[in-house]
Amino acid sequence: MARLYRAVFACVGWFAVALQYGVTLADNPDSSAGELTLNFFSYFTILSNILVALALTAPVVAPNSRPGRWFAGEGVRAAMAMYIVVVGVVYHFLLAPTWNPQGLALLGNSLLHYVMPAAFVLDWLLFAPKGRLNWGDPAKWLIFPLVYGGWTLIHGALSGWWPYPFVDVGALGLGRVLLNFVGLLVFFLIVGLTVVAIDRTFGRRDRRRVPA
Template identity: 25%
Template sequence: MSKTQSYRLVAGLAGVIGVSMQIAKDGWGMLLYYTVLSNILVFGFMFYLVYAEFKDGSVNNHRTLLRIKGGVMMCITLTFLVYHFMLGPRVAPADFWNVRNFLVHYIAPLAMIVDTLMFDRRRSYDRLDPIKWMSVPIAYLIFAIINGQWLKLAIPGAVDSPYPYYFLNIDKYGVQPVVIYCVVIAIAYALLGYVLMGLKTYIGTKNN
């Protein structure tokens, strides 16, 4: 097993542990959080990369896979940034300073970011990839609004349940503030995607 595979295996296992701890504490309703879903996406992808390298050699030979991986990294980066700057400051110290919280909000995202920046081949993305990478967060946003307005599935531990996050609570804040939050996050997300594309021009494994 290569060093890269070992890194991805450990990162994936850390993600499994983090998600398992979240579900063990608060139940399967945790699957309604973007945080948990993005962590599942990441550890599933990490395990797939380990398998793909065993089967076909370096994943850097598969540009399409690297482009998809860029989108996966952006999904979990959103988890990290939104939590660190918008949600983390609002939670009680006991809910912040614990292993399960750090695993899903910090360790998994940072492990994926480091993996993508350092191990992936340079210049692997297409010009419109950062826009395409927005599809997963947008799909979750649509689901979250539908749940908050009509499905009413309870979100464990969420003060704004059936909305998972306060900035999506249309009933409490109204449509306009929610739209503004979402537009600002979407613009920042797209810009960050292009920052990643720029960084990957200079950082990572050199093209053959």
Template identity: 40%
Template sequence: MRTLVNSLRLVVVILVVVAIVAQWLVSMRTPQYSPFNFFGYFTIQSNVFVAVAFAVALVSAARRKRADLVVSLLRAAATVYIATTGLVYNTLLTNVDVSTSVSWSNDVLHRVVPVWVVLDWLLFSDRARLRLRHVWWFLVYPAVWLIVVLVRGATDGWVPYPFLSPSLGYGVVALYCLGIAVFIALTGILVIGISRLRTLRV
């Protein structure tokens, strides 16, 4: 079982890297390309987070370590962020142009990876039992990301997603931000709860 799980995680890491690179190579050829914009999308960052978390988990598994708390927190955070990416995209952005020009890469980053990462956390037992207080750690990175996006929206006018545009009014944007924060917190609580379940032994 351990070999199967690690093999699947390695596939996810490779898939994320290939999908991001494919999209990046196409985006670089467009006149409006900017590395700060491309890597400013939460989709890209959350998928990179997944690749890093799974890579760290693979290294930990290779060293035969069991349920390390730091590794488990990293995987849990990756699960929360990629679940947010999947839900926001498939509810708010399905019919919105967010400058994604490689369709298969779009599907991998917004649908395939989110589903598999959630299943990985749900099904396999190689994770430490997390505590409710850990949910606050999950909010740090999204909060920093939102602050940077809002500052950029107010200064150079660039925002990654239309529901964060200052043109909507900061009251509306604040409601969207609050909704995302609540969803991340609730997802974090759920992820922590799942960490205490007995699942398939790895």
């Protein structure tokens, strides 16, 4: 059941990323494909969805390989659940009111921001081993958002392009953007701690079910 579920949503995830990339190129015919590609892969949404697609794909196609075992690890899957939940929540409350995609853009957007977050969280709830996470784990999971934040500031300073309005240094100033980053990191940490709390609750439940 887990392999079938993951196979289906791995296909959905890769389709969503490919569709959104195609829409990006089609909507900007006068822009450089190289520049568009670099910017496309500078969205946290895209990077997180690629990680989720890999986490769904690797245990299906190569479960005994090193990537397959790594992506199947409970800590890795919990971290990715944290990332993709933040993607969905931040989009819904901060970004969705600011634009109105249509057609294929709407389809890709919905898959990336709603379908895949829900699908991966459900995968984690149903199929990941529980009871093995520690309260300190969410702090380690912040490495990816921290690296992404550093890349965003460097890339934006060099190109003048910013992936999200709340990290636009040109419009908001560096101090405000850094405060926004801190706020997002706190939100990541809250989501991560919630993931650990759910994991430990389910772990205690499962241990009580084990016959003596």
